[in-house]
Amino acid sequence: MRHMWEVLRFEFVHQFRRRAYLFTTFLLPVLVVVGLLGIQAFLNYQASRERESGGEEQTEETFTGKLGYVDHSGLFESPGLFGSMLIRYPDEEAALDAMRAGEVDSVYVIAADYLDTGNVTRYIRSVSINSMQGDSFFQAFLMDRLLQGVDRDLALRLRSDIVIVEHQVAASGEAAVARSEDSSFVLVYVFALLLAISIFFSGGYLMSSVIGEKESRMMEIILSSVRPLPLLAGKVLASGLLGLIQIVAWVVVAMWGLGQLGAIIPSLSDLAVAPEMLVWVLLYFIGGYLMFAGAYAAVGAIAPSMREGPQMAVIFTLPAMLPYYFLAIFAETPNAALPVALSLFPVTAPVGMVMRMMVTTVPTWQLLLGLALLLLAAVGAIWLAGRLFRVQVLLAGHLPRWRDIPQLVRER
Amino acid sequence: MAGTTVIAVNHVTKAYNSHRAVDDLSFEVRQGEIFAFLGPNGAGKTTTMRMILDILKPDSGTIAVLGGPLTEATKSRVGYMPEERGLYKGVPLLELLGYLGALKGMSAADARQQAIRLLERLELGEYRNKKVSELSKGMQQKVQFIATILHRPELIIVDEPFSGLDPVNTQALKDMLLELRNDGATILMSTHQMHQVEEMGDRLLMIDHGRCVLYGPVDEVRSRFAHNAVVVRGQGDWSVIDGVKRVTVNDNGREFTLHLADGVTAAEIMHRLAVSPDHHVSSFSLAVPSLTEIFIEVVGGRNNHA
Numbered sequence: 001m002r003h004m005w006e007v008l009r010f011e012f013v014h015q016f017r018r019r020a021y022l023f024t025t026f027l028l029p030v031l032v033v034v035g036l037l038g039i040q041a042f043l044n045y046q047a048s049r050e051r052e053s054g055g056e057e058q059t060e061e062t063f064t065g066k067l068g069y070v071d072h073s074g075l076f077e078s079p080g081l082f083g084s085m086l087i088r089y090p091d092e093e094a095a096l097d098a099m100r101a102g103e104v105d106s107v108y109v110i111a112a113d114y115l116d117t118g119n120v121t122r123y124i125r126s127v128s129i130n131s132m133q134g135d136s137f138f139q140a141f142l143m144d145r146l147l148q149g150v151d152r153d154l155a156l157r158l159r160s161d162i163v164i165v166e167h168q169v170a171a172s173g174e175a176a177v178a179r180s181e182d183s184s185f186v187l188v189y190v191f192a193l194l195l196a197i198s199i200f201f202s203g204g205y206l207m208s209s210v211i212g213e214k215e216s217r218m219m220e221i222i223l224s225s226v227r228p229l230p231l232l233a234g235k236v237l238a239s240g241l242l243g244l245i246q247i248v249a250w251v252v253v254a255m256w257g258l259g260q261l262g263a264i265i266p267s268l269s270d271l272a273v274a275p276e277m278l279v280w281v282l283l284y285f286i287g288g289y290l291m292f293a294g295a296y297a298a299v300g301a302i303a304p305s306m307r308e309g310p311q312m313a314v315i316f317t318l319p320a321m322l323p324y325y326f327l328a329i330f331a332e333t334p335n336a337a338l339p340v341a342l343s344l345f346p347v348t349a350p351v352g353m354v355m356r357m358m359v360t361t362v363p364t365w366q367l368l369l370g371l372a373l374l375l376l377a378a379v380g381a382i383w384l385a386g387r388l389f390r391v392q393v394l395l396a397g398h399l400p401r402w403r404d405i406p407q408l409v410r411e412r
Numbered sequence: 413m414a415g416t417t418v419i420a421v422n423h424v425t426k427a428y429n430s431h432r433a434v435d436d437l438s439f440e441v442r443q444g445e446i447f448a449f450l451g452p453n454g455a456g457k458t459t460t461m462r463m464i465l466d467i468l469k470p471d472s473g474t475i476a477v478l479g480g481p482l483t484e485a486t487k488s489r490v491g492y493m494p495e496e497r498g499l500y501k502g503v504p505l506l507e508l509l510g511y512l513g514a515l516k517g518m519s520a521a522d523a524r525q526q527a528i529r530l531l532e533r534l535e536l537g538e539y540r541n542k543k544v545s546e547l548s549k550g551m552q553q554k555v556q557f558i559a560t561i562l563h564r565p566e567l568i569i570v571d572e573p574f575s576g577l578d579p580v581n582t583q584a585l586k587d588m589l590l591e592l593r594n595d596g597a598t599i600l601m602s603t604h605q606m607h608q609v610e611e612m613g614d615r616l617l618m619i620d621h622g623r624c625v626l627y628g629p630v631d632e633v634r635s636r637f638a639h640n641a642v643v644v645r646g647q648g649d650w651s652v653i654d655g656v657k658r659v660t661v662n663d664n665g666r667e668f669t670l671h672l673a674d675g676v677t678a679a680e681i682m683h684r685l686a687v688s689p690d691h692h693v694s695s696f697s698l699a700v701p702s703l704t705e706i707f708i709e710v711v712g713g714r715n716n717h718a
Binding site: 003213216220225227391395 | 462465467468484487488490492497498499500502511512514516517556559
């Protein structure tokens with residue numbers, strides 16, 4: 001126990017002070033946020049300049065041109081509030097002349113039977129984005145006029161878009177709430193990536209610390225004082241602690257950064273991560289870390305040098321990122337068979353489950369089952385590492401043959 | 413306390429696959445002695461030392477260290493310097509020594525104090541806050557030696573302690589080992605430098621192919637291999653002396669080994685030379701073979717038979 005703490009303390013202090021760790025943990029997110037703030041400041045500056053030059057405030061859409069209209073229905077005599085951008089002409093001829101003269105960008109002609117058919121004819125000079133935006137602007141004008149005298153709240157409701165909250169009903173009958181798609185995509189991407197990177201970084205530290213001790217020939221000196229298992233435990237805990245600090249630092253910065261981003265991309269501004277979800281994320285991080293730590297330590301034990309280690313680790317890092325390849329499926333149908341399977345299977349669970357958690361409310365039984373399987377796999381991986389973390393392997397100086405590994409695991 | 417057994421190796425065997433690295437080996441190391449552990453490369457020395465340190469487990473046989481099987485507590489009373497040298501490259505010396513001391517159960521303050529004292533002693537005081545990577549190879553080796561004795565071990569096991577050191581540093585390390593021995597520590601030293609064993613060693617064990625081939629006090633082993641011969645310097649025709657069977661010229665050409673006939677003693681030869689007017693003798697000694705010669709004779713002979 002004492003040895004484990006000594007190893008833990010030394011490894012933690014030693015790794016914590018590494019420039020690469022300090023940079024990726026603290027400086028990198030700060031740089032990202034500074035970059036985001038820079039973008040925001042630039043956008044604010046641009047917007048304020050536009051306002052200064054544009055002068056007046058714009059109604060509805062960001063439509064900038066002027067429109068002409070001719071009313072045959074008798075329903076839209078005055079442009080009303082829309083007058084700054086709408087000009088009414090008595091007939092088509094006058095309107096088209098004005099358009100040719102460049103007074104207006106396009107001309108809408110409201111048919112006499114508009115109320116029955118909704119027919120409106122549009123004349124344009126050339127096809128442009130502006131003319132399309134004009135359509136919705138003009139529709140807003142029609143709506144506004146038609147709703148004159150209608151109850152204010154009712155008018156407001158009729159003018160607004162509907163708000164869709166998607167409920168997907170699983171086979172079990174439980175309903176899951178899905179959030180809007182734009183924002184979930186970003187969240188899924190950011191959180192799952194942070195989690196995976198942090199797990200692989202911490203596991204990587206662990207592996208390089210084991211291989212480094214072999215390469216620097218410290219291993220034999222250490223082993224003359226410490227048994228392999230307390231050494232393994234101390235290293236696993238130290239790297240885990242470093243990873244935890246890293247992910248907490250990143251999450252804090254990421255949440256704040258997303259808030260800042262929200263000002264730039266409006267659909268992000270309504271994002272909020274519930275605290276209980278963070279607890280689950282943390283649990284999956286710990287489970288995922290322990291499992292991959294075991295795997296990394298096992299690789300560290302058998303890999304003779306830094307060259308082989310990362311190559312061998314690909315065996316499990318590549319499948320672990322599998323949910324990433326199905327990012328679209330996870331974001332759109334988080335409760336389909338594939339995302340559910342990948343979020344329960346231990347190797348892909350840390351990334352897969354977190355990805356699902358971000359876009360849907362995962363049923364509690366799935367969260368528990370996934371975590372239980374993950375912890376079971378973690379115990380298995382640590383056990384395997386413990387079997388390989390032995391003197392013959394650690395001091396061997398060469399890579400054991402694949403067919404010898406089962407025997408090494410079984411040996412006394 | 414002198415004479416108490418510190419290490420008792422009893423019929424120990426260790427095999428890797430079908431290769432027997434150590435084969436039914438038995439010996440003991442006594443309190444307060446410098447015990448030399450010799451043998452050609454691959455003889456099983458490192459494996460034996462690792463088993464003594466409980467880094468490896470023997471397949472059969474028993475090993476007692478400091479009165480019993482090596483426990484976590486007794487490990488703190490042992491210092492080990494493996495042959496393969498290495499230290500964490502990026503760690504300052506005091507921090508590194510502090511960690512290794514802590515693993516041996518030292519308090520932080522004690523480890524620091526002792527580390528500073530030993531670094532000063534081996535002229536590394538000014539490097540105490542430098543990283544290992546900033547030191548020369550010889551300095552790194554001295555640091556490793558300090559790491560070995562930092563916690564004042566009762567038993568010190570050193571594998572090739574002098575390899576790669578210049579004569580000045582070799583002497584400094586040798587002085588420290590002798591000092592530690594005089595202070596009561598027991599030293600097990602594996603080396604290929606036979607003259608060091610002749611100078612420092614109290615007893616020796618030589619193994620080959622995992623088996624004991626020589627074991628006993630250094631002087632006794634050497635005299636056991638002494639042939640009936642004397643080494644002389646001087647002038648004269650040595651072959652005419654009565655009782656001299658054969659004369660060989662030694663390497664340097666100034667010494668001659670006189671091989672004596674059966675039953676003739678060195679004393680008789682000395683007497684005959686003293687009274688002979690045709691011979692002038694400036695030095696006369698018994699021909700005791702060097703450990704190197706014994707080593708080559710024992711190991712080389714066995715390997716030729718093999």
